[in-house]
Amino acid sequence: MCRRCRLGWVEQPFTLPRYQRCGLASAGLAALRAEHPGLAWHTLGGHFDDSEPFWTAAGTGIPGGYQQRDICPHVTAGG
Template sequence: MEQPYTTPEYQRCGLAAAGLAALRAEHPGFAWHTLGGHLADSRAFWAAVGAGVEGGYQQRYVCVHVSPGG
C-alpha cells in the first residue's frame, strides 16, 4: 500500500479506517507497510486508523524481502 489518500470531501468519514480494517480482516496475520512513509502531516491519520489495532501503525524497519524502491 503506498500513499493511501481520500479526497477532501470524504476525509474524516471513516473510509480509510474501514478499508484498512477490511484488509486486516481478509488477511489476518499479515504485516503491512506503506512505501510513502509516515510524514509529519499524516501522523494523526495513522494514529486514528491504528486505534484498536494491536501495535498500531508505526514506522518500522522494512522487511528483508522488500527491496528499496519497490
C-alpha cells in the first residue's frame, strides 16, 4: 500500500478448490478494504483467463477496480 498515492495492490488471492466460489476471497478483499479505507485497489501481474471473471466481479464498484497497475515509485519490492 502507498498512503501517499492512496493506492493498494493485491496479488494472487487463493482459496482451496473445495471452498472456491463460496465468496471467501471476495470477503477477504472486502475486509482488507475496510481495514484500509480510501485507497484505490489494483493488482500487479497477469490474470489467468479463468480468473478474469473473478477480478471483474470483485472489482465492481471498487475504486481502481482491481485493474493491473504497476507499483508506484514510493513502494519498494518486499516493503
